Amino acid sequence: MTRAIALHTDNEFIARHIGPGPADEQAMLDFLGFDSLDALSASVIPESIKGTSVLGLSAGQSEADALAAIKAIAQQNQLFKNYIGQGYYNTHTPAPILRNLLENPAWYTAYTPYQPEISQGRLEALLNFQTLISDLTGLPIANASLLDEATAAAEAMTFCKRLSKNKNSQRFFASSHCHPQTLAVLITRAEPLGIEVVIGDEHELADTDGFFGALLQYPASNGDIFDYRELVERFHAGNALVAVAADLLALTLLSPPGEFGADVAIGSAQRFGVPLGFGGPHAAYFSTRDSFKRDMPGRLVGVSVDRHGKSALRLAMQTREQHIRREKATSNICTAQVLLANIASMYAVYHGPAGLIQIARRTHQLTAILARGLTQLGVRVEQQHFFDTLTLATGGATERLHEQARAAGINLREVDAQRVGISLDETTRQADVEALWQLFHNASTQVVFQTLADEVGDQLPEPLLRQSAILQHPVFNRYHSETELMRYLRRLADKDLALDRTMIPLGSCTMKLNAASEMIPVTWAEFGQLHPFAPAAQSRGYQLLTDELESMLCAATGYDSVSLQPNAGSQGEYAGLLAIRAYHQSRGEAHRDICLIPSSAHGTNPATAHMAGMRVVVTACDARGNVDIEDLRAKAIEHGDKLAALMITYPSTHGVFEEGIREICAIIHDHGGQVYIDGANMNAMVGLCAPGKFGGDVSHLNLHKTFCIPHGGGGPGVGPIGVKAHLAPFLPGHAALERKQGAVCAAPFGSASILPITWMYIRMMGGDGLKRASQVAILNANYIARRLEQHYPILYAGSNGLVAHECILDVRPLKDSSGISVDDVAKRLIDFGFHAPTMSFPVAGTLMIEPTESESLEELDRFCNAMIQIREEIRAVEEGRLDREDNPLKNAPHTAAELVGEWTHAYSREQAVYPLPTLQENKYWPPVGRVDNVFGDRNLVCACPSIEAYQQA
Known part of the structure; x- marks a missing residue:
């Protein structure tokens, strides 16, 4: 008898993204005293905003299905030969740098x-x-x-x-x-x-x-x-x-x-x-x-x-x-x-000065040959001196030339109705030059590439030829073979801690899994080789991708419209306040220029308000870290007719869902202002509550936090904004978009090539998966807070004693009792193989921890065990069993070189580098000891050390 095969239809990605498995999840819930994730989140989310989520997204897809879907989207982009230039050029990413x-x-x-x-x-x-x-x-x-x-x-x-x-x-x-x-x-x-x-x-x-x-x-x-x-x-x-x-x-x-x-x-x-x-x-x-x-x-x-x-x-x-x-x-x-600066720097390391000069000379030589050939064909080249770009006076033939070029799979720059532009680059070949000549074909003139190549010289102005040498440092003159570059990159990576080695528990920074399946489309040619000013007909795939992603983000936030243009969280903040400013101006209320900002806010908020031409008024917070509503009300009344906006982070920068958020929004609206809700902490809200539904008029989102775009060592970031319908007409514009004014960055869709990461994440997680991710982020944070509260005070919590997606440990009392500072704790964590949590923000002398939903119970426990062991070492200092100055915390981190050298400390080598037995199996060795910040600022050296110093090293 044949048994029917049960087809497995579950979406495996959700379980792969979320760290704790079912058994571990239940164990953590039991530890916290809840029987389900729904019960936990119901206790964390204030009653006033429950049920505001409008996450009407379809069920998540498997990795294979999502990749197939985005491949179909990518294939709707058409890859032409681009000679548009205008600051954007085709380039070869060397394979060893790519990989x-x-x-x-x-x-x-x-x-x-x-x-x-x-x-x-x-x-x-x-x-x-x-x-x-x-x-x-x-x-x-x-x-x-x-x-x-x-x-x-x-x-x-x-x-x-x-x-x-x-x-x-x-x-x-x-x-x-x-x-x-x-x-x-x-x-x-x-x-x-x-x-x-x-x-x-x-x-x-x-x-x-x-x-x-x-x-x-x-x-x-x-x-x-x-x-x-x-x-x-x-x-x-x-x-x-x-x-x-x-x-x-x-x-x-x-x-x-x-x-x-x-x-x-x-x-x-x-x-x-x-x-x-x-x-x-x-x-x-x-x-x-x-x-x-x-x-x-x-x-x-x-x-x-x-x-x-x-x-x-x-x-x-x-x-x-x-x-x-x-x-x-x-x-x-x-x-x-x-990440992009490092690619560029390694491009220079790999090619070296001679290689870069060769690329430049070859690009210029091809441009000079192209120009001479065009002149022979009767085309007027406007430039006498040029590097890689020509402007051609094409008169009434301009439109026909563009049509012919596109029919041949070529994009020229649309300068104006009488001129076209051509920019060459390192990818240009002889055949490309000849194909360009064909667009201007003249039956009576025969242009021979090799003949011109033998005749044409530089078209650079002689007084401006470079005389000074470039890139003489050894780092640009050593790693020119693939073997050497591969080992150099590996050697540098081995010095660092990244998410591939350890949990990075940074509060407010949301260092979560950047799944490989999300990253794969980024390097597809259909996304990577499209010029931002290519004709719209060639970028239909990107248009479909951005339309769908905007719709997804609207569903996640409860807003009506989204702009993907801002290419960092800071630029999203800026674009949001510009929208508010323009809205007030459109209503004849340009005098509204007061921006209320709680004292707990991230510092970019007041900086952004200043850039947007607003005056900042700081409002107080209470002892629990919540906005002081009465102080807010008083200042809203005081500045009533001048009130432009409130900037507030939710959940708060202190890691708490403030129960009065609806009342706070109502106060601002009652006095004619708009509410900007900073989306830095959106990872606690997706699928649970929506800022666009409980009072927000605009929010920026950190796609490099909540929505899985990697941090890249400090960038790239993407900071789109969501707005309610009345602010939609004031979203960032661009010459390539319907609204022409108000661009906040160079390209119409900002950092477009990494948007597929977020599209893939949302598509694979689906509505239920995203909600579950938020719930597990809250679960993991509360688990850490509960495990560590016996050892360190938890600075802020909600009325039920629970935190949101992050918690703050107060280390200040330990400074008084032991002399151990928050810096000492942070550096000691390196000996345990951890990146420190966020230090002294939003409160000096504290550590803000955000575990995210991607970390397993095993990793959470590994971190908690490290923090508990560090507390025991501090206790040993308090009790005199460790010296107040010569102890593992003050001297952390400990290097391998120090370990094998003369040991002068009162504590053992083993305590220094193996404070927990598990570290003997997997030890990260920091390449340097604690860095002297004051020395660095007083003796600033900001270029590669001298050749002599390099040789001595």
Whole structure:
């Protein structure tokens, strides 16, 4: 007798994403005193907002089915040969970088390197990036990347405003030769700050006085290479600072901005091995003079020493981080593009100076051959000097040329009705040049490639040829074989702790599983090789993807519309407040400029409000960390007719579902304001409650937190905003979208190429899976809080003693009793193989822990056991069994070199490095001891160490 086979139809992905299995989940529920996840979440979620979730999503799909579905979407994108340029270029991502960095979880699941001892590998890669930028731009100091070229230009504008001697000027000159998307973002950023952006042709600018700064493009967007030396001197004579947006590949051949007087250089590192990706993510760069380093936006990697005197890297001058400066911030940026900057830096390491120059020369040579051939065909090339871009005067034939080009699978740049543009790149071949000539075919003229190749020389202006050497440091001259590069990348990754090795329990940062099936589509050509300004008919797959993703996010949040453009959480905040600002203006209430922000808020909130032209008024919190509703009410009344918005994080930054959230929203609405609910903690709400349904008007979402896009070592991030219907007309615009004004970043869909990650996550989890993820995130956090509350005070909890998705341990009493600080606990955790929780935020001297739903009970217990053992060591200090100064916590972390050297400590080597027996099976060895922050800030070195120091090491 044959038995029928039972077909397995369950979605296996949900169980693979969520860490605890059924038995472990029940054990944790029993430990907490609940019989089900529903009972637990019912006790955590306030009654006033229960039932507000509108998560009407379909059931989750299996990994195979979801991949098949997104492949069908991807295949609706058409891959043409792109010669559009405009700051975006085809490039080859070297295979060893693709496999060993971009597709390697050791690199893409790492967190921002705030803990330098466990981040030496990615810090070295970023230091390489900074050195690359400094070398190519001719300016002595560079940051560790910004979000994209357009936002970097906006940062340069406000940078010039702060530092210019023309303190009373509100005028900023921007060359009409800049990329159009850059000018659009400049205008958006300038308007709330009262800055007048004057766009014009610098060659027709008779008077350079009265500006605080200027932005020039080099080479120009249309391809020209202008000699800016005299112009820069004129701006300087008028006390204006000059920023230059420069192409990095061109700078291998051209005199760098720093050598012709520029104060700032900005641009994109995209063409150094980073796929087009329909516009992002790409690493921008920012370099400047050494005297301006303390005013430079973004992160800066510098060189310090550890407690043994060994050289060690760290993020320098961390007080420059904008979330610390709050409303005094000069920018709200707290995200870099680390993963992409590291790809670009390794592209330079792999090719070396000779390789980069060869790529640049070959690209330029092909452009010169193309230009000569076009001239022979009777086409007027507007440029006398150029690098890789030509503008052709095509007159009445322009539209026909575009049609012919597309019929041949080619995209040219649509300059205007009378001209087309062509930009070549490292992927261009002889056959491509010949195919371009065919578009302009002239029966009476025969153009022979090889003949022109033998005749044509450089078309670069001789006075601007680069004379200075580039990339002389050994790191750019050693790893040119695949074997060497592969081992270098492995050696760097081995120095670090990422999610592939350990739980990263950072509160408010949501370091969860970035599943391999979610990551796979990112490197598909159909997503990676599409130009952001390709005709809409070629990007139907992306349009379908973004439409579906917007609908999914609306379902998750209860909002009516979503914009995917903001390419970081900070930019989502900014776009949200701009929408509120524009809404008030549309109603004749432009005077509304007061933004109420609770004292517990993340620091980007007040920084963003300041950037959006609002005045910040801080409201108090009570002893339990909740918003003081009476203080909020009083300030709403006080500022009634000027009230623009409230920015509030929910669940609170303290990790609690505030019961009065509906009342809080009602107070703001009653006084004419709008409610911005920060979505940083959305991981506790998806499927359980929806901000768009309980009072929010706008929220940004961190797709790199709640929705599984990896942190990448400190970027990429994606921060879309959801809004209620009345704010939808004020979402970010773009020249490529229906609404043309109000762009907040360069590309219409921001970091488009990583949106498939979130689409895959939501598609595989489905509505039930997403709800379960939120419930297990709450379960895991409460399990940790309950296990550790006997050893450390839990600072905040709801009225029922439960927390949301994170909990805060108060370490401050231990400082008084033992002299052990929160820093000591954090560094000691490294000896146990853990990244520290979030330190001293939102309360100084505390640790904020967020386990996420992806961590298993075994890993939660491993972390709890480490924290309990650390408490026992602190108790030994309190009781005098360990010395107050010479103890494992004060000296943590301990390196292998220290272990085998002369041992002078009162405690044993075994206690130092194997405080728990389980560590003998799987031990992480930090490459350096505790890094000296003060030394690093006083002795800042922000480029690769000298060749001599490198050789000595």
